[in-house]
Amino acid sequence: MATLIRHAKPAQDSWLRLEPAAEGAPPAIPERGDLLVPLKLWQSSAGVLLGRPSGRIGVWLAPDEDPALIADSLDALALVAVFFPQFTDGRGYSTARLLRERYGWRGELRAIGDVQRDQLFYLSRVGFDAFELNDGIDLQSALSAFADFSEAYQTSVERPLPLFCRRSTEAA
Template sequence: MTRIIRNARIEEDHWTRIDAATEAMPDTPSLPSGPILVPLALWQAQRAALIARGTPVGVWLDAGEDAAALANDLSQLDLIAVNFPKFTDGRGYSSARTLRERYGYRGELRAIGDVLLDQLFFMHRCGFDAFAVRADTDIERALAGLHSFSDSYQGAVDTPLPHFRRGDVANSATPTTGATA
């Protein structure tokens, strides 16, 4: 079974990813029991049948597929995965922020595809809470990559307020002007 990083822990992945080629089938294909992760096109074509299975269903978005396509279905989805076809393709970061900030998705948001350890910290900032790193990536080192930086100045999904607005003791000190009372 494949291991993934979920909620800053390494865990076994119990989801079965259904191949994109399956989406061309006219009827609901023979699907394995248990949680499945299906391409957006298969979800759109077989939504009712997939829900009727009575087991958790997730959808994976390819780069370039609009997160808005899932806006009305978020309550039905236990998992949304965003595919990074190559590490230089940053569209998935925008999809994650859109799902979390605009649509309020609170389920598992997983990065899949060409996911490298150097990206995990930034992916987490955009709202990802699970990561299926590339097979050639040491998952233990990737987990450590989530903690590459101790703090961030900018606000993001993980910490909405920018550093200067968080009320830290260092930021609340009264500036000195050189004058004495």
């Protein structure tokens, strides 16, 4: 199982991730347990998913999937994840900011896929608070990544006011 970091600490993962369906056949939906499902499955089977006897539901988005598509579902979800096919595919960074800043997602926002140590600082700034590390990433080194920089110029989820506004408040 992949190593999980949540709120900058090692964490246990209770979630089972389902992959998109192969041609035609919808994936089997387990009866119990926390399930992280692809967007398409959520769109086609929300009723079934929410009607299970136990367990929470989360949705994961591919890089080309618009977070607006789950904006109205967020109340029903316990986790939203964004998939990075390669760490160099930066679309998920915009997805995260939109989820946090535009659609008001306050629950766990998890980066999954090719998640490595050297992207954690930026990922945390755009609103991710959980990270499923790719195989072979050293956990201790990864935990130190959140302190790579002590300040930032821009507006971001983690510090909504840009440095220039915070500076003038401090000065005032």
